[in-house]
Amino acid sequence: MTGFSTDWLALREPFDQAARAAPIDPAFFAALKARVLDGGALAIVDLGCGTGANLREIAPRLGGRQHWRLVDHDARVLAALPDALAPWAAARGLQLRVDAGQPPVIDGPDGLHVEVTPHQADLVGALSALPLAGAHLVTASALLDLVSAPWLDALLQRCQAEDSAVWWALNVDDRIDWSPGDAEDARIHALFRAHQQHDKGFGPALGGAATAHATQRLAHPDWRVQTVQTDWQIDAHRGAAEAAMLYAMIDGIGAAASEQAPDEAEAVAQWQQRKRAQIGGLQLRVGHSDVLGWSGPSRLRRRAAG
Numbered sequence: 001m002t003g004f005s006t007d008w009l010a011l012r013e014p015f016d017q018a019a020r021a022a023p024i025d026p027a028f029f030a031a032l033k034a035r036v037l038d039g040g041a042l043a044i045v046d047l048g049c050g051t052g053a054n055l056r057e058i059a060p061r062l063g064g065r066q067h068w069r070l071v072d073h074d075a076r077v078l079a080a081l082p083d084a085l086a087p088w089a090a091a092r093g094l095q096l097r098v099d100a101g102q103p104p105v106i107d108g109p110d111g112l113h114v115e116v117t118p119h120q121a122d123l124v125g126a127l128s129a130l131p132l133a134g135a136h137l138v139t140a141s142a143l144l145d146l147v148s149a150p151w152l153d154a155l156l157q158r159c160q161a162e163d164s165a166v167w168w169a170l171n172v173d174d175r176i177d178w179s180p181g182d183a184e185d186a187r188i189h190a191l192f193r194a195h196q197q198h199d200k201g202f203g204p205a206l207g208g209a210a211t212a213h214a215t216q217r218l219a220h221p222d223w224r225v226q227t228v229q230t231d232w233q234i235d236a237h238r239g240a241a242e243a244a245m246l247y248a249m250i251d252g253i254g255a256a257a258s259e260q261a262p263d264e265a266e267a268v269a270q271w272q273q274r275k276r277a278q279i280g281g282l283q284l285r286v287g288h289s290d291v292l293g294w295s296g297p298s299r300l301r302r303r304a305a306g
């Protein structure tokens with residue numbers, strides 16, 4: 001997998017945050033809390049963590065004592081973690097401590113205490129080596145569409161064996177709607193979707209099928225599953241960040257489409273030109289969804305009974 005730049009991760013984060021405002025079933029949070037012994041910390045593993053956007057989204061919602069293990073293979077994004085945490089902590093009135101050679105620690109109101117351990121590892125082919133033992137929650141954001149069905153199945157098996165809840169956020173789901181539309185949108189999107197299924201190191205990528213696949217595999221009488229729509233809505237007229245995001249989407253979708261069909265590169269370039277010319281009045285909705293799974297009370301009761 002080629003790297004994701006820290007600039008791209010920073011550009012998308014506000015759109016991810018807005019997309020993730022949809023409510024999550026309170027039973028999910030209750031089930032997590034029920035797993036932690038008095039005074040203990042929730043153990044969370046974030047796969048493909050980038051610069052920690054998923055922690056910034058979820059940690060305040062979980063509250064209390066937490067230990068996050070942030071896993072990524074890219075040393076650059078892990079090194080950028082403290083710089084990405086600092087403005088977020090300041091804006092929320094949280095205290096971030098980064099002592100030399102020590103993992104970051106975040107403290108906040110109502111007993112929020114988050115210890116963060118960065119962990120550099122390649123997720124490909126090393127599932128058994130991943131530090132998932134004892135994890136109460138295995139989470140990832142914007143990762144699932146990169147992985148293959150067999151890889152995801154193996155991860156899920158591991159999570160169910162550990163009885164770890166899962167929250168896999170911001171999986172693209174193939175819906176892309178421009179307003180105004182263009183006669184070439186459907187063709188370009190088809191090329192883009194085909195490109196998304198290329199192998200990113202995990203085998204043929206699930207792309208837009210990731211949430212549906214995960215939801216189907218999570219189906220089990222003892223498990224509860226929630227899917228939540230978490231679309232990006234990008235309206236250029238709202239400001240410079242939105243316009244920059246739209247330019248990035250026009251560049252990215254076009255580059256993938258041309259790579260998928262080099263003989264159509266000219267038509268793709270013209271499509272990009274038309275989109276850029278419309279930028280001030282352009283809107284884009286990109287379909288995403290989150291999938292959450294956790295074992296329900298019946299399984300917890302059976303475990304307690306022995």
Ligand SMILES: C[S@@+](CC[C@H](N)C(=O)[O-])C[C@H]1O[C@@H](n2cnc3c(N)ncnc32)[C@H](O)[C@@H]1O
Pocket residue numbers: 001003004009047048049050051052053054071072073074077121122123124140141142143146201
């Ligand atoms: C789209 S980014 C998402 C980053 C972050 N979760 C977020 O929401 O901003 C995907 C992340 O997965 C990581 N990644 C991709 N392939 C990986 C692999 N084989 N092993 C470990 N990390 C990987 C990338 O380095 C990148 O940080």
